[in-house]
Amino acid sequence: MNNDLSIILTASLVSASCALLGCFLILRKMAMVGDAISHAVLPGIVIAFLVSGSRDSVTMLLGAGIIGMFTTFLIEFFHKKARLQTDASIGVTFTWLFAIGVVLISLFAGKVDLDQDCVLYGEIAYVPLDVIITQGGINLGPKALYVSGIILIVNLLFIFLAYRKLFLTTFDPAFASAIGISTALWHYAIMGAVSMTTVASFESVGAILVVALLIAPAATAYLITDNFKMMLALACLFGVLSSIGGYYLAVWLDGSIAGAIATISGLLFGLVMILSPTHGLFFKKIKAVAH
Amino acid sequence: MTPALEIHDLTVAFDRKPVLWNIDLMIPEGKLVGIIGPNGAGKSTLIKAMMGILPLSSGYVKIFDKPLDDIRDRISYVPQRESVDWDFPASVLDVVLMGRYSKLGLFKRPRKADRDAALECIKKVGMEGFINRQISQLSGGQQQRTFLARALAQQADMYFMDEPFAGVDAATEKAIVTLLRNMTAQNKTVIVVHHDLQSVSQYFDWVIMLNTRLVAAGPTATTFTSKNLETTYGGKLTLLTDVADLMRRENYPSREENIIQP
Numbered sequence: 368m369n370n371d372l373s374i375i376l377t378a379s380l381v382s383a384s385c386a387l388l389g390c391f392l393i394l395r396k397m398a399m400v401g402d403a404i405s406h407a408v409l410p411g412i413v414i415a416f417l418v419s420g421s422r423d424s425v426t427m428l429l430g431a432g433i434i435g436m437f438t439t440f441l442i443e444f445f446h447k448k449a450r451l452q453t454d455a456s457i458g459v460t461f462t463w464l465f466a467i468g469v470v471l472i473s474l475f476a477g478k479v480d481l482d483q484d485c486v487l488y489g490e491i492a493y494v495p496l497d498v499i500i501t502q503g504g505i506n507l508g509p510k511a512l513y514v515s516g517i518i519l520i521v522n523l524l525f526i527f528l529a530y531r532k533l534f535l536t537t538f539d540p541a542f543a544s545a546i547g548i549s550t551a552l553w554h555y556a557i558m559g560a561v562s563m564t565t566v567a568s569f570e571s572v573g574a575i576l577v578v579a580l581l582i583a584p585a586a587t588a589y590l591i592t593d594n595f596k597m598m599l600a601l602a603c604l605f606g607v608l609s610s611i612g613g614y615y616l617a618v619w620l621d622g623s624i625a626g627a628i629a630t631i632s633g634l635l636f637g638l639v640m641i642l643s644p645t646h647g648l649f650f651k652k653i654k655a656v657a658h
Numbered sequence: 659m660t661p662a663l664e665i666h667d668l669t670v671a672f673d674r675k676p677v678l679w680n681i682d683l684m685i686p687e688g689k690l691v692g693i694i695g696p697n698g699a700g701k702s703t704l705i706k707a708m709m710g711i712l713p714l715s716s717g718y719v720k721i722f723d724k725p726l727d728d729i730r731d732r733i734s735y736v737p738q739r740e741s742v743d744w745d746f747p748a749s750v751l752d753v754v755l756m757g758r759y760s761k762l763g764l765f766k767r768p769r770k771a772d773r774d775a776a777l778e779c780i781k782k783v784g785m786e787g788f789i790n791r792q793i794s795q796l797s798g799g800q801q802q803r804t805f806l807a808r809a810l811a812q813q814a815d816m817y818f819m820d821e822p823f824a825g826v827d828a829a830t831e832k833a834i835v836t837l838l839r840n841m842t843a844q845n846k847t848v849i850v851v852h853h854d855l856q857s858v859s860q861y862f863d864w865v866i867m868l869n870t871r872l873v874a875a876g877p878t879a880t881t882f883t884s885k886n887l888e889t890t891y892g893g894k895l896t897l898l899t900d901v902a903d904l905m906r907r908e909n910y911p912s913r914e915e916n917i918i919q920p
Binding site for chain 2: 394396450531532534535537538539541542544545546547548589592593594595597598
């Protein structure tokens with residue numbers, strides 16, 4: 368497969384997954400929890416790596432998934448039991464876990480085939496190099512492409528099947544519990560999905576920029592539509608557009624692909640913020656002048 | 659006759675500080691019940707505890723003589739309007755359809771019957787002109803009607819409402835009261851957290867007077883007395899004068915002699 372295409376495809380699949388979950392994070396006012404999880408899964412990845420001794424994606428996903436849930440639990444715990452403000456408890460939790468991850472990587476640098484730069488900033492340019500080759504010697508294409516594809520399918524299935532529960536527990540948790548729908552269950556389910564997706568996105572965009580993919584496309588979609596399903600679709604669209612645009616920007620500038628993708632998603636947000644027909648600053652100004 | 663709702667020895671504490679203390683009460687079926695008390699008396703906490711969405715420190719709640727988890731699909735809830743984010747990307751129909759979710763299985767989608775039920779409830783609250791309107795573009799009264807329609811769509815037997823009259827216009831308030839009256843006429847029990855003392859005797863058949871402890875509970879005519887009001891709102895001078903005014907206007911003291919103290 369063509370190198371450009373496999374990079375763009377991987378980035379698009381990753382950003383679509385992130386965008387879908389981002390919509391829920393934003394509406395639950397938990398955008399920064401996404402940030403926290405994306406950083407906090409680092410020790411999970413390293414420990415899974417040290418235990419299993421392989422960069423096998425399933426082990427990594429499991430390790431990160433567990434730590435992701437643990438992060439959510441810790442944040443809730445500090446907030447409820449220690450009566451710390453939510454933002455403070457997020458700040459304490461994820462920096463601490465992330466730091467442990469950094470220490471672990473530097474401690475075992477010799478044994479671990481994990482690079483700090485790669486973990487922080489991602490290296491999507493290497494995606495085409497890590498291919499799956501069958502025993503017969505047939506090249507099946509890049510591994511990251513399969514991983515991100517599977518993650519997207521899992522996320523789509525999750526949202527499709529549990530759409531109503533997620534919608535209700537996000538909009539009105541008190542009503543949901545009154546009619547017997549467990550808000551805690553769906554809270555942790557979403558956080559689990561965020562953890563998995565973050566890890567899958569790690570190799571391509573890294574721990575820092577994955578936050579941009581989680582929040583920016585969803586926030587952009589939120590600005591233009593009043594319909595939740597539409598918001599999910601538009602968020603995916605903006606994610607994919609950022610990936611394509613970002614790739615070509617990076618080629619043109621000869622710079623970091625992940626950085627360029629996040630830059631484009633930020634630019635798209637700015638454009639929509641100004642030009643959105645319903646909520647945009649530009650049209651509001653025109654309407655104000657017209658009156 | 660078994661009571662619709664029975665609470666025994668209920669205590670709820672936040673951070674080891676009791677918000678509700680040793681509440682014992684029962685409510686008969688088919689009544690329109692008002693919960694009144696000063697700010698911080700635990701009114702919202704009481705209905706949340708009744709629905710089991712808050713952990714109880716002690717005591718139990720039985721609805722229709724069954725533990726809560728067995729009758730979840732027979733109760734419904736109208737939360738305080740400010741408790742949700744009205745900028746949420748959802749339409750009036752989306753919100754009202756949520757009332758049907760408890761009737762659907764885990765992964766089932768709403769069918770035409772559910773949609774029809776939702777539309778009918780929207781009509782009942784007079785919102786048929788706003789079905790596809792995004793909820794942030796509704797007035798306070800319309801938002802409250804939407805919440806009410808969602809509760810109706812659930813076709814429950816017991817309804818808990820947290821200040822449904824807060825911030826609504828007079829027309830909406832009147833429409834809501836009529837609706838609640840119709841519901842109790844069909845033997846549904848409606849429990850309402852209420853703020854406005856002036857309208858209590860006009861609206862409610864049954865009243866629960868609360869100030870961390872239960873002051874009194876019973877039929878409005880015999881329970882909503884100046885003596886109980888003083889105990890409930892005791893110490894709040896401005897309120898006391900309000901209450902005194904109210905008493906004078908409504909000629910309450912003449913009835914007071916007939917009250918049998920519990």
